[in-house]
Amino acid sequence: MQVLHVGSFIGNIGDNANHQGLRRVIERTLDSGVNYHNWEIRRCYQNYNAPDQWRFDDEFVRCANEADLVVIGGGNFFEPWIEASATGTTIDLPLEQLTKITVPVAFYGVGFDTHKGFSDNTLGRFDRFVHACGGMPNVFLSFRNDGSKDNYHAAFPNHSVQPHIVPDGASFFQCEASTWLPDGSIYWAVNIAGDMKPLRFSGDSNGEWLRFLQNLACVLESNLGANPQVKIVLIPHIPSDLEAINSLLQVMDDFLVRSRVIVAPMWQGWDGCKVTFGLYKQCQLSISMRFHANITPMVMGVPTIGLASYPKIAALYREMGLKRQPVSAQASDFMTKLQCEIDLIKHSPEQVLTDYTQVLKAARSMVEPFERFLRQQFSLPQ
Numbered sequence: 001m002q003v004l005h006v007g008s009f010i011g012n013i014g015d016n017a018n019h020q021g022l023r024r025v026i027e028r029t030l031d032s033g034v035n036y037h038n039w040e041i042r043r044c045y046q047n048y049n050a051p052d053q054w055r056f057d058d059e060f061v062r063c064a065n066e067a068d069l070v071v072i073g074g075g076n077f078f079e080p081w082i083e084a085s086a087t088g089t090t091i092d093l094p095l096e097q098l099t100k101i102t103v104p105v106a107f108y109g110v111g112f113d114t115h116k117g118f119s120d121n122t123l124g125r126f127d128r129f130v131h132a133c134g135g136m137p138n139v140f141l142s143f144r145n146d147g148s149k150d151n152y153h154a155a156f157p158n159h160s161v162q163p164h165i166v167p168d169g170a171s172f173f174q175c176e177a178s179t180w181l182p183d184g185s186i187y188w189a190v191n192i193a194g195d196m197k198p199l200r201f202s203g204d205s206n207g208e209w210l211r212f213l214q215n216l217a218c219v220l221e222s223n224l225g226a227n228p229q230v231k232i233v234l235i236p237h238i239p240s241d242l243e244a245i246n247s248l249l250q251v252m253d254d255f256l257v258r259s260r261v262i263v264a265p266m267w268q269g270w271d272g273c274k275v276t277f278g279l280y281k282q283c284q285l286s287i288s289m290r291f292h293a294n295i296t297p298m299v300m301g302v303p304t305i306g307l308a309s310y311p312k313i314a315a316l317y318r319e320m321g322l323k324r325q326p327v328s329a330q331a332s333d334f335m336t337k338l339q340c341e342i343d344l345i346k347h348s349p350e351q352v353l354t355d356y357t358q359v360l361k362a363a364r365s366m367v368e369p370f371e372r373f374l375r376q377q378f379s380l381p382q
Helices: 013-030 058-066 121-133 148-156 205-224 239-251 254-261 271-282 292-298 311-321 335-348 347-366 367-379
Strands: 003-009 035-040 069-073 107-111 139-144 164-166 186-191 230-234 262-264 285-288 305-307
Touching: 003 013, 003 058, 003 254, 013 069, 013 205, 013 271, 013 292, 013 367, 058 121, 107 335, 107 367, 121 139, 139 148, 139 367, 164 367, 186 271, 205 239, 205 254, 205 335, 230 239, 230 254, 239 262, 239 292, 254 262, 271 292, 285 292, 285 335, 292 305, 292 311, 292 347, 305 311, 305 335, 335 347
Parallel strands: 003 035, 003 069, 069 107, 107 139, 139 164, 186 230, 186 285, 230 262, 285 305
Antiparallel strands: none
């Protein structure tokens, strides 16, 4: 089985977890070995002009039709703000090219988000793209369970074509626990994101960001003082996370930083993904701001507290049917709510982990339409 896979392979390690989990679903459903051909989506960005660039052109169609299956997935690639795109989005795939592809095509779990803006023209092009996909039996069009459904309904309230909503592939990700962290301590993973501050923090975004860091530092310092065995592991997912980590370290007590805080390596890509999420799996608690820093520890059985600074985190918890909700990074009672969540996990971890069975159950249910599509396309028993 030959699969042409378009996605982000050198970006956020969460994307790598997404792809690796999705491939487990594909291989399990098809019950066969698969050879993947990775097409890095960043090399088809309109501002990428290196010799190894590619486009959704005739050459792409030729390579697609030489494969058995085309998968395009991961990331907010359905953001309708690009005026020069055939679809108004990063997936700059003209309809005349799409209709030339004769093998099964799966747009799996692509995020639809209008936070970067849009116009009537870009929405119109995306609307035509969605309608075309809806009329092609060899195409599976789906959004990720990150609030994309609500964003789509807000942009197209009367749309007759409803893309499937599927779980992020990281819902099926697995890796071994790391052995990097020495025995004898209790480790809490902390992931914070300082990118997109104007979107994450309203009003005076820089001021709100600093207030968030100070409040988070206060909670962490208090818990380090009350729990001598605990050490904090700050985990970056992308390069800019290192800036956020440095900003947090600057507002924390210097002695605690030197003696009780560990900064994990910033290792991106396929292998870095396994190493980094292996560190999460070695921890007894995760306090997480990024999307994949929430879903991936959860499905690996690590008690997780979400820090919501972007709508997709709250949407993830809501769409997975979780009883507990993330803590708003801008809430006036942020410190109190965060401490309550920490206390719950410390004293009743089984209650939290029981809730995660709902995550796995919801993921298995949500991925079924994709599995049916694959079985139908390859004439496998349903």
